[in-house]
Amino acid sequence: MNNEISLFFHHIGKPVPLEQIKDHPDTKYSPLFDMYSLDMKNDLSLPIELHAFGPASTLDPLIQKESHVAFKVNNIDKALIDKKILMPLYQPFADYRCAMILVNEQPIELIETTLSESEIWGDGIYKDSILYN
Template structure:
């Protein structure tokens, strides 16, 4: 963690290898995402066999933090995904923190709008390049 960056817990992601294809699908990421119906922000991620994502993302749970400066937060870090904008107005990068994937997020969206956009598949992660 960098002293000049503000980190705020956002969500926890858990990779699952059960073959379920429920949830919002991203063909680009080869991933299905399902939100936990409980009160806390937990997501279940399931991956296709040909998912191009880094092996850590597909096998190790990750924690996500909102940061006030994504570019500065990833400076000097081993970036394993991004930075990119998977959902409109939601910038993301994932880093390898000693074998644990950490998702860092910069956004002006409030949580309700962000999760609504994700559930609707509203963003570049869900659009095909065709």
């Protein structure tokens, strides 16, 4: 990133076997990506999201197999310039845009949002999104 782009830690995403989270009552399903997601609470209050993928998932295989770190950025359009894109920029819900890039063979998610963390996590705004049911 260049000096014009600020990065702030947002969350860790970790792929897991589908059987591990599919039947958990808090698991969300995304028909858009055939992906299951579960926000995991922990003693350090670190936002960790487990992801499992169904056979119809169109996400890049690296996203499906490798953990990623997500960062909020102040300008996602500039942050994506000349980067290898794994997941193109899209807006799953209002005031939240994201994409995934490859940095030193590591998937990195970039997020630009004005939403608070409580609006994003748990029972947040995602319910009005194109991402999750």
